[in-house]
Amino acid sequence: MELLLDLHPDAYPLEGFRRRQLLDWVYGQGAGTFDAMTNLPAATRQELEHTYLLNPFRLIETVRSADGSVKYLFTLQDGRQMEAVYMPYLDRKTICVSTMVGCPARCAFCATGAMGFGRNLTPGEIVGQVLAVAGGEDIAPREIRNLVFMGMGEAMLNYDNTMLAARILLHPDALGMSKRRVTLSTVGIAKGIRRLAAEDDLGIKLAISLHAPDEETRKRIIPTGQVNSIEEIMSAAREYQDVTGRRITMEYTMLRGINDHLWQAELLAELLRGLVSHVNLIPMNPWPGSDFESSTEEQIQAFYDLLEARGVDVSVRRSRGRDAGAACGQLALKRPNAHSGGAA
Numbered sequence: 001m002e003l004l005l006d007l008h009p010d011a012y013p014l015e016g017f018r019r020r021q022l023l024d025w026v027y028g029q030g031a032g033t034f035d036a037m038t039n040l041p042a043a044t045r046q047e048l049e050h051t052y053l054l055n056p057f058r059l060i061e062t063v064r065s066a067d068g069s070v071k072y073l074f075t076l077q078d079g080r081q082m083e084a085v086y087m088p089y090l091d092r093k094t095i096c097v098s099t100m101v102g103c104p105a106r107c108a109f110c111a112t113g114a115m116g117f118g119r120n121l122t123p124g125e126i127v128g129q130v131l132a133v134a135g136g137e138d139i140a141p142r143e144i145r146n147l148v149f150m151g152m153g154e155a156m157l158n159y160d161n162t163m164l165a166a167r168i169l170l171h172p173d174a175l176g177m178s179k180r181r182v183t184l185s186t187v188g189i190a191k192g193i194r195r196l197a198a199e200d201d202l203g204i205k206l207a208i209s210l211h212a213p214d215e216e217t218r219k220r221i222i223p224t225g226q227v228n229s230i231e232e233i234m235s236a237a238r239e240y241q242d243v244t245g246r247r248i249t250m251e252y253t254m255l256r257g258i259n260d261h262l263w264q265a266e267l268l269a270e271l272l273r274g275l276v277s278h279v280n281l282i283p284m285n286p287w288p289g290s291d292f293e294s295s296t297e298e299q300i301q302a303f304y305d306l307l308e309a310r311g312v313d314v315s316v317r318r319s320r321g322r323d324a325g326a327a328c329g330q331l332a333l334k335r336p337n338a339h340s341g342g343a344a
């Protein structure tokens, strides 16, 4: 059965005010069933029920972190599992969504990479994470204003589905998110960066997970052949900036003794010269079985200081949700060491 959420809002099956009513039930109210859509005629509801699937997920578990992050674990229609993370701090209600089950990029420091690749998520399975999390938190889906494609998977390797999902997220009749509050993070797929630059009307923000300024180190931690060389990534990033004029975030996960040497900070500053960027240093989040550990606080500070002294715009990202296995790169953990909030 077709998933209703896979449709672009302009392609919804009803017309005129009935279409808007349906869209409002789905994205405004977060209705879980067609039956709940009481202002639609009963026959219409029945027809929708027979033609479309509304909710692609079964919620298996929510795990709440001491800092307020909540990890949602879902089972999909085909029995596969994936996760989304809700971060409701202050007035910035943010969701981190997955674009794949697992990931083919296999970054050595990422728990999702260690799972291997399951499959791409459909546009509706990506957008549906916002609706499911909003339902779980008892808020309206449109109250979630910030979204990052930073959960499981590499969005640029599931490009078309991710782009349709982004268009649904931004569409005023659907979730109506602001393009400035949606960020796509990529491990470095130059072709995808160029394609995104060409989707000028979309205007979402770009983050690149660089993690190393030298090819040898980067290959060691990101071994897959699907990812481009630093030179190719930087050339695509510069083209992206020329076309869009937008600042790019560079993510740099700090791995002890691997990419945290000061000569690498020096090289990174050089690499970024002329690019309007912001570097986010991310202490590595631990997971069982990982061969890596985070750089020490002192080393992160020294790396930060050097970048700052070279005029690089830099910050250290304090990870949220670590104790729930919900922080960056921890998704895939089935039984993290935190109390479970139970399943719906």
Ligand SMILES: C[S@@+](CC[C@H](N)C(=O)[O-])C[C@H]1O[C@@H](n2cnc3c(N)ncnc32)[C@H](O)[C@@H]1O
Pocket: 109, 110, 111, 112, 149, 150, 151, 152, 153, 154, 155, 185, 186, 187, 208, 209, 251, 252, 253, 282, 283, 284, 285, 286, 328, 329, 330
């Ligand atoms: C999980 S990835 C998903 C998005 C995309 N695939 C990417 O790599 O940018 C989101 C961010 O988490 C970072 N990350 C992965 N594993 C991590 C870990 N164990 N600790 C801290 N950050 C990690 C990635 O490098 C990336 O910047």
Ligand code: SF4
Pocket: 103, 104, 105, 106, 107, 110, 111, 112, 113, 114, 151, 152, 153, 154, 187, 329
């Ligand atoms: S860091 Fe991103 S690209 Fe690398 S394995 Fe994890 S999800 Fe995939």
